Amino acid sequence: QVQLVESGGGLVQTGGSLRLACAASGRTFSRYAMAWFRQAPGKEREFVAAINWSGGNRYYADSVKGRFTISRDNAKRTVDLQMNSLAPEDTAVYYCAQGSLPNYYTGLRYDYWGQGTQVTVSS
Numbered sequence: 872q873v874q875l876v877e878s879g880g881g882l883v884q885t886g887g888s889l890r891l892a893c894a895a896s897g898r899t900f901s902r903y904a905m906a907w908f909r910q911a912p913g914k915e916r917e918f919v920a921a922i923n924w925s926g927g928n929r930y931y932a933d934s935v936k937g938r939f940t941i942s943r944d945n946a947k948r949t950v951d952l953q954m955n956s957l958a959p960e961d962t963a964v965y966y967c968a969q970g971s972l973p974n975y976y977t978g979l980r981y982d983y984w985g986q987g988t989q990v991t992v993s994s
Contacts, residue, residue, distance in 0.1 A: 873897030873983040875967045880988030883957055887992070891952040893967030893985055901925075901945040904970035904979060907952045909963035909990075919965070920952060924973035935961075957992045964989050 879891040891907070906921035920941040921930045929941050940953040950967060965988050968981040 873969060875969060875983055875985035877965065877967050877985045877988040880965060880990045882991045882993060885958055885992055885994050887957050888953070888955045889957065889990060891954065891965055891967075891988060891990070893950045893952075895948045895950070895967075895969065897983075900948040902973055903982075904973060904975040905941075905943055905950040906968045906970060906975065906979075906981065907941060907950075908966045908968060909961075910966070910987075911960075911963040914963075916966070921970070921975040921979075922950065923975050928975065930975055954990070957990075959992045959994045962990060962992050 874896045876894045883889050901924055904921055904923050907919040908916050909919050910916040918932050919935055920939055922941045922943050926943045938956045943950040967985040969983045971980040971982050
């Protein structure tokens with residue numbers, strides 16, 4: 872059984888930075904794409920960033936491109952999300968997800984999800 876545990880959320884001022892981490896256990900981590908999603912109050916969950924199995928390809932939502940960086944360490948079974956220049960509209964619960972395949976593509980199915988970590992950006 873796969874478990875994904877996020878950490879690193881918190882309260883930060885506009886323009887600040889946070890680094891989220893997701894630790895995975897269970898099936899072979901390096902075989903699957905990983906992604907971060909977020910859900911703000913009253914809104915649908917939205918894609919933030921994804922990374923393929925090797926870390927060689929990364930994908931970002933337009934809203935975070937240039938500010939957020941996704942990375943992974945297959946030896947440590949972790950995927951991180953470095954968030955810079957945070958703005959109030961980044962406030963949300965952030966979820967880590969493990970894809971069903973090694974490479975990301977739009978419409979990729981995600982088999983497992985973490986419990987989420989709250990990020991709040993004050994103005």
